[in-house]
Amino acid sequence: MVVFLVWLLWPADPTKREREYRAETACLLTGEKGVADPDAAPVWAGMQEASVVTHVKVQYLEVSGPQTAENAETFLASLAQSKCDLILTVGSVPVGALRATAARFPSVHFVGIGGGSAADNVSVVSVDGPDSARRKTKELVASLAA
Structure with a gap:
């Protein structure tokens, strides 16, 4: 009985670094180089920065x-x-697939980073270099938590 009480009252593991995420997910589609691509790297960095602050889940997939x-x-x-909940595309190949795919998924919000053409569920974000891409992407992902 004493052992059980000690176990029950023992403080939680202070080294435990479990992170609770929100239900929202932001996804990134890149070309074959993935997040190592110079255009995709700052976008992925912005997504990760937003995730740390907001706990929105982020993931990427490369073509x-x-x-x-x-x-x-x-x-x-x-x-x-x-x-x-939010799908970002970067690079000519992923951005080129936006219009046709977005039309099939009207409830999903798509964003073309640095290119594409806007539609009902497609936004286009112009960027002026890596810092702009990182900052604007961070703001987009953070908006999921608002």
């Missing part, structure tokens, strides 16, 4: 195989079907 908009549509649809 593998032929680097065409048609092939990228499959990967973009995969993110939309995996319940991403």
Whole structure:
């Protein structure tokens, strides 16, 4: 009985660093170089910075195989079907897949970073270099927590 009480009253593990995330998820689609691509790296950095502050989940997926908009549509649809609340695209191939894919998923918000054309559920964010891309992406992801 004494052992049970000691165990029950023992303080929680202070080294435990479990992080509780919000229900919202922001996703990024990149070209074949993933987040190592010079255009994608600052976007991913902004997403991670926003996640630390807001606890919004972030993830990315890179287009593998032929680097065409048609092939990228499959990967973009995969993110939309995996319940991403906000899907960001960066690079000519992922951005090229935006319009066709977004039309199939009207309840998902898509964003073309640095390119694309706006539509009902597609926004386009112009950036002026890596710092601008990081900052604007951080603001977009943080808006999910608002």
